[in-house]
Amino acid sequence: MDVRSVIETEPNPNVAKFKSGDTVKVYYRIMESGKERTQVFNGVVIRTRRSGPNSTFTVRQVFEGIGVERIFPYCSPFLEKVEVTAIGHARRAKLYYLRGLSKKRARLKLKST
Numbered sequence: 427m428d429v430r431s432v433i434e435t436e437p438n439p440n441v442a443k444f445k446s447g448d449t450v451k452v453y454y455r456i457m458e459s460g461k462e463r464t465q466v467f468n469g470v471v472i473r474t475r476r477s478g479p480n481s482t483f484t485v486r487q488v489f490e491g492i493g494v495e496r497i498f499p500y501c502s503p504f505l506e507k508v509e510v511t512a513i514g515h516a517r518r519a520k521l522y523y524l525r526g527l528s529k530k531r532a533r534l535k536l537k538s539t
Contacts, residue, residue: 446471447516447534452485452498453506457465464506467496472521483484
């Protein structure tokens with residue numbers, strides 16, 4: 427039995443096409459003490475994992491000198507939208523090496539269009 431046959435998920439139409447190395451803006455809905463608000467998370471996509479309903483992507487952001495990574499599921503109802511702000515030139519699928527770099531060295535070249 428396959429998971430895809432049990433759980434039917436529809437892709438979120440507000441999620442733009444992106445890949446590792448792209449800089450994205452993720453709008454995520456958060457519930458805090460009964461109130462609902464939208465939080466924006468800016469950063470570089472360092473990994474995408476596509477496996478049906480369990481597919482996720484990881485975004486890394488450096489905030490006040492500290493690296494923060496967050497994993498977002500593609501099929502989450504809390505994911506409002508994803509905007510691509512810059513297309514980066516990456517030669518790998520998983521950009522884990524950015525964790526060891528800081529400031530200027532962690533920047534990726536932008537892809538010329």
